[in-house]
Amino acid sequence: MMSFLKQVLSPKQWWQQLKKTTDSSAPIVWFFILNVILVWVKTYVNYLMNFNLGVVGPIQQFLLILNPIPTAIILLSLALYFRGALSYWLAIVMNLIQSMWLFANVLYYREFSDFLSIGIIGSGSSTGNNLGKSIVAIIHLSDYLIFLDIILLVLLLIFHQIKIDKKGIQKRYAVLTTLLGVVLMFVDYGIASVDRSGLLTRSFDNNYIVKYLGLNEYVVFNAVQTYNQSNSRKQAKPADLKKIQAFTAQNQTPANVQYYGTQKGKNVFVIHLESFQQFLIDYKVDGQEVTPNLNQFYHDQNTLSYDNFYNQVGQGKTSDAEMMQENSLYGLATGSAMVKYGTNNTFEAMPAVLAQQGYTSAAFHGDVGTFWNRNNTYKSFGYNYYFSKEFYPNAKKSSNNVGYGLKDKIFLKDSAQYIEQLPQPFYAKLITVTNHYPYELDKQNISFPATKTGDNTVDGYVQTAHYLDQAFGEFIDYMKKVGLYDNSVFVLYGDHYGISENHQPAIAQLLGKSSVNNYDLAQFQKVPFMIHATGLAGGVNHTYGGEIDMMPTLLDLLGVPTTGMTMFGHDLLSTADSQIVVFRDGDWVTPKYMKYRNQYFNTETGETLSLDQDPELKAAAKKAQDYADKSLSYSDKIITGDLLRFDTSRSNFHAVNKKEFDYQKSAALKILKRNQESNPSSVLAKNNGHSSTDDYTTDAPEYSNGNAK
Numbered sequence: 001m002m003s004f005l006k007q008v009l010s011p012k013q014w015w016q017q018l019k020k021t022t023d024s025s026a027p028i029v030w031f032f033i034l035n036v037i038l039v040w041v042k043t044y045v046n047y048l049m050n051f052n053l054g055v056v057g058p059i060q061q062f063l064l065i066l067n068p069i070p071t072a073i074i075l076l077s078l079a080l081y082f083r084g085a086l087s088y089w090l091a092i093v094m095n096l097i098q099s100m101w102l103f104a105n106v107l108y109y110r111e112f113s114d115f116l117s118i119g120i121i122g123s124g125s126s127t128g129n130n131l132g133k134s135i136v137a138i139i140h141l142s143d144y145l146i147f148l149d150i151i152l153l154v155l156l157l158i159f160h161q162i163k164i165d166k167k168g169i170q171k172r173y174a175v176l177t178t179l180l181g182v183v184l185m186f187v188d189y190g191i192a193s194v195d196r197s198g199l200l201t202r203s204f205d206n207n208y209i210v211k212y213l214g215l216n217e218y219v220v221f222n223a224v225q226t227y228n229q230s231n232s233r234k235q236a237k238p239a240d241l242k243k244i245q246a247f248t249a250q251n252q253t254p255a256n257v258q259y260y261g262t263q264k265g266k267n268v269f270v271i272h273l274e275s276f277q278q279f280l281i282d283y284k285v286d287g288q289e290v291t292p293n294l295n296q297f298y299h300d301q302n303t304l305s306y307d308n309f310y311n312q313v314g315q316g317k318t319s320d321a322e323m324m325q326e327n328s329l330y331g332l333a334t335g336s337a338m339v340k341y342g343t344n345n346t347f348e349a350m351p352a353v354l355a356q357q358g359y360t361s362a363a364f365h366g367d368v369g370t371f372w373n374r375n376n377t378y379k380s381f382g383y384n385y386y387f388s389k390e391f392y393p394n395a396k397k398s399s400n401n402v403g404y405g406l407k408d409k410i411f412l413k414d415s416a417q418y419i420e421q422l423p424q425p426f427y428a429k430l431i432t433v434t435n436h437y438p439y440e441l442d443k444q445n446i447s448f449p450a451t452k453t454g455d456n457t458v459d460g461y462v463q464t465a466h467y468l469d470q471a472f473g474e475f476i477d478y479m480k481k482v483g484l485y486d487n488s489v490f491v492l493y494g495d496h497y498g499i500s501e502n503h504q505p506a507i508a509q510l511l512g513k514s515s516v517n518n519y520d521l522a523q524f525q526k527v528p529f530m531i532h533a534t535g536l537a538g539g540v541n542h543t544y545g546g547e548i549d550m551m552p553t554l555l556d557l558l559g560v561p562t563t564g565m566t567m568f569g570h571d572l573l574s575t576a577d578s579q580i581v582v583f584r585d586g587d588w589v590t591p592k593y594m595k596y597r598n599q600y601f602n603t604e605t606g607e608t609l610s611l612d613q614d615p616e617l618k619a620a621a622k623k624a625q626d627y628a629d630k631s632l633s634y635s636d637k638i639i640t641g642d643l644l645r646f647d648t649s650r651s652n653f654h655a656v657n658k659k660e661f662d663y664q665k666s667a668a669l670k671i672l673k674r675n676q677e678s679n680p681s682s683v684l685a686k687n688n689g690h691s692s693t694d695d696y697t698t699d700a701p702e703y704s705n706g707n708a709k
Ligand code: GP9
Pocket: 316, 317, 318, 319, 367, 368, 371, 372, 404, 431, 433, 436
């Protein structure tokens, strides 16, 4: 073994053996190493040239260089277990397999900014990606270079320019080589987990898996996921759905006649306030309001504002919030439901439900389309349009971005050009992103004092929240100027906490307390929920609720019938609502009691309670816990079993046809243009084709210093 290692490590030996490989005799080891290098180099070069992996910092750079090697070693080492010509051909086949996978992904990525998945290969047409149709148009001559080395090696073998080494190597060296690949894979994974915790369990984005672990590891990851999903899907039966629908129907509450249908036919804006907590409302730093525009909106007489509204997300964070808001289904106990099930599942989501009422739907976000698998999930939800980063030319300049994407002021302003083209009525969801951990902002955009808790990741929070508030203020001004303010419903919500429970001393300081307990931490999970519409009877409402309740509340306001729909939330305006708020881990809050981190509290006073000494609490806790457990497990069953595909009971609902949607920029813009011509109800059409985007005023410095246009 030592002499083998010495040989491998000596450059002189290397050169001599490599020469042998190309001219006369070629011990299989050298042929193997040559192939590993070839696969490594071409994968890395293609990572750089053809994928947009968002590599930042030396650790990620290092992993990107390292990650093609382990699978190259493992797969090519198969050749070492054989002797003679077979081992050479096997090495070539292994090189070819990896090259074909690379080649296919280069092409797919060029068109869809995502990697091929088993689901897409298996059901390409159902996701509407029309694989194959456009391949000829997107192929570059240089893509074939991926196979150049293989062609050369094959020729050299056929014409006996490489002499076959008949001896082969001992089996144990072959095993050691395979093991070396496995060890390297774990080293890579270890470093990756330090840089990005929850990489595999939370599964944010396929780009992340490839960036950290590699293109081949991604196949394994994807295959395991697909296998688990198809298993639970296979076992599901229509009767499972019936049972769950009996539960949701029994818990459905009658709508409030005072509100039902009062907003019928209006446009709907859902504004997703990233990481925005309720405590920020009316919060002051050095006597200055952090969010004056949102505060004014909150207290407006036409705004229904909830002050006992909780986020209910799990690991899927933003994507869980979206799942609840669009479907009234919970996220999963681990990972993101949108990532795992968004592509293939059947949903009865807001965009699809509103499409039946004549609405056009569009989602807007300044991050790449693949994050949280939105590019696929939104098709399943029924979104006509998804304006992601590529639709925002200003996002090309890195200084116009912060953290996950385009800065909110630029994002909202640049969304106006698409909003004005949407046929009315429309359902538009705008997902902001600047107020995201670690709450950093460039100097020119900071116009608010940081808090002084001494916790670096906490102190910038009010600054990015202030920035988001300003961006919102500018957006609302524009709405007023173009007349959308009066014929639209504005739904605002915070998706989840911004300051995690790891920052308790800082949280205590922000709340003006000496320390915080579990009761305070539970209250800290509150996020804003506001519904504004001109003429709406508003006010601060103390009903207890959470993100799961947004959809039924909004549908009742819009007067959309919900009977038979499988929703786990309630209309918060209903007077019969039982007001049990369920957290993803099974804890819960009711107006009277709450359970948080295995402790019970009086919700109003914060007093700690003991189950054994309080029979009334005991009975209430049993009821709440039973409801929480059932809701979560039933919701999980709907998602993991894809049960809504069995929902044939609702004759007024047509299942989404994912093929109808195309989110590629050029195609989407064409469809947008065509649609607003066939239905000239957009702001632009009503304005005789004169764009209103000049009415959008912003103080974003990027426009005055020339970084944004
Ligand atoms: C990224 C953004 C952030 O696109 O939505 O997601 P989060 O980290 O908040 O879940």
